[in-house]
Structure formats: structure tokens, C-alpha cells
Amino acid sequence: MASIFTKIVKGEIPCYKIAEDDNYLAFLDVNPNAKGHTLCIPKQEINKIFDMEEDHYLGLMQFSRKIAKALEKTINCKRVGVAVVGLEVPHVHVHLIPLHDMDDMRFQRKVSLAQEEFEAIAKEISKNL
Template sequence: MSSIFSRIVSGEIPAYKIAETDDYLSFLDVFPAAKGHTLVIPKKEIDYLFDLDDDLYAGLMKFAKQIAPAIEKAVPCKRIGVAVVGLEVPHAHVHLIPLNSMADMNFNNKLKLSPEEFMEIATQIRSFL
């Protein structure tokens, strides 16, 4: 069965997309640790980050590096935190999380945002790409 991220890639499930290439996709986490929390994934479904071949891994990190400054401009923060946990969805992904303190990197503290808030944040981030 396809992961939820593969279903987003195929268009079966909607997402608040930030950027997309032939190989990668970024979109807002719908259970964010902070406003602007973005997921960056390879479109190819591979469960474990370190199972990606070298080119796909390097490309994923390069793609994430392009997204992070746009998030930082759109969401006031001191910096963008990067996390790879890899247990919640069996599809390699990188979390980009706006941080003002270490406490902001708390995956147990989920914000509740309206669809309108998600759309506004996604639009703001895209405007800085």
C-alpha cells in the first residue's frame, strides 16, 4: 500500500504545496510543531532516508536548502530547524521547522490551524521562492 506521502504526490490526497520538481515535493505539515512547518520528500517512495541512493539523498537536501530561506522570510523566526525522524510515515522525509527556541522542536506539541491559515502560510512561503 502506498504511503500517505505517495498519495499526496499522485494527487489522491490534497496538500498545501510549497514547491515541486520532477523528483521532490515540499508541503506544509498538517500537524505542525510550528507555523510554517514544512515537509520535504523525494517523490520516489523509499522508507528510510539512508536507503536513498547518493544522488537522490543529495538532491533532497539541496531541495530542502532552497525551501528553508523562503520559510524563514515568511515566518518570523531565528532559524529553520531540520529534523529527520522517519518513524511516523514510511517514506523518507525532512522536517523544516521555524524555531525561536529549542522548545519549538517539539513533535508532541501540535498546532491547530484552519485551512485558511494553511493556505495563507503556503502562499507566503511560495512568494519568497
């Protein structure tokens, strides 16, 4: 069965897209830990990050780095944190989270944003790529 991320890749479910290329997609997390919380995924459905072929894994990390640099230019934060958990969706995804303090990485404190805020943030991050 296709994951929710595969459905996003196929355009069956909308997302707040930041960037994409032939192999990877970056979009805002709709249940964010912090404003600007972004997910970077391979378009190919792969359950576990270390099951990826090495060049595909390295490509995802390079893509994620590029997005993180744009996030730092867009969102006022101390740094961008990186997490790969993979328990909630069986599709590899890298969390890029603008950090103000350690609680932003705990996946327990969430922020609420209006659709217009998501759209504006995605647009601004894209401009900074």
C-alpha cells in the same frame, strides 16, 4: 502499500503545496510543531533516508535548503530547524520547522491552524522561493 505521502504525490490526497520539481515535493505539515512547519519529500517512495542513492539524497537536501531559505523569509523565527525522524510515515521526509525555542523541535507541542491560514502560509512561502 502506498504511504500517505505517495498518495499526496499522486494527487489522491490534497496538500498545502509549497513547491515541487520532477523529483521532490514540499508541503505544509497538517499537524505542525510551529506555524510554517514544512515537509520535503522525494516523490519516489523510499522508506529510509540513508537507503537513498547518494545523488538523490543530495538533491533532497538541496531542495530542502531552498525551501528553508524561503521559510526564513516568510515566517518570523530565530532559525529553521531540520529533523529527519521517519518513524511515523514509512516514506523519507525532511521536517523544516521555524524555531522560536527548543520546544518547537520536540514534536510534543503542536499548533492549530485554520485551512485559510495553511493556504495563506503556503502561498507566501512559495512567493519567497
